[in-house]
Amino acid sequence: MYEHADYLGESAHITTNVSDLKDYRGPCFETDSQGLPTSAWNDCISSISVAPGWRAHVYEHDNFDGDYIEVTGDVANLRFAGPGCSDGFNDCITSIRVFAP
Ligand SMILES: [Ca+2]
Numbered sequence: 001m002y003e004h005a006d007y008l009g010e011s012a013h014i015t016t017n018v019s020d021l022k023d024y025r026g027p028c029f030e031t032d033s034q035g036l037p038t039s040a041w042n043d044c045i046s047s048i049s050v051a052p053g054w055r056a057h058v059y060e061h062d063n064f065d066g067d068y069i070e071v072t073g074d075v076a077n078l079r080f081a082g083p084g085c086s087d088g089f090n091d092c093i094t095s096i097r098v099f100a101p
């Protein structure tokens with residue numbers, strides 16, 4: 001997952017489910033689940049790349065809730081993947097389910 005579109009900015013690699021990106025340290029300012037300021041990946045991801053054979057479901061809310069899309073490859077700009085939030089799934093994703101091959 002990448003902070004900006006076109007695989008730019010900070011990046012992180014995950015291979016397991018993340019139920020709440022507020023608690024996953026990353027480049028975007030956020031308050032964590034206890035209300036404390038932190039830097040996390042919540043509402044931060046703008047592009048995403050999924051390894052061959054893997055699949056991911058990305059959700060607008062925590063605990064795999066709300067709108068989601070299935071990602072099976074590279075998405076250079078989540079703005080055009082919707083419905084998600086006001087800007088597609090750009091800066092929208094809060095939880096991720098990962099499916100190994
Ligand atoms: Ca972003």
Ligand SMILES: [Ca+2]
Nearest residue numbers: 060092093094
């Ligand atoms: Ca969200």
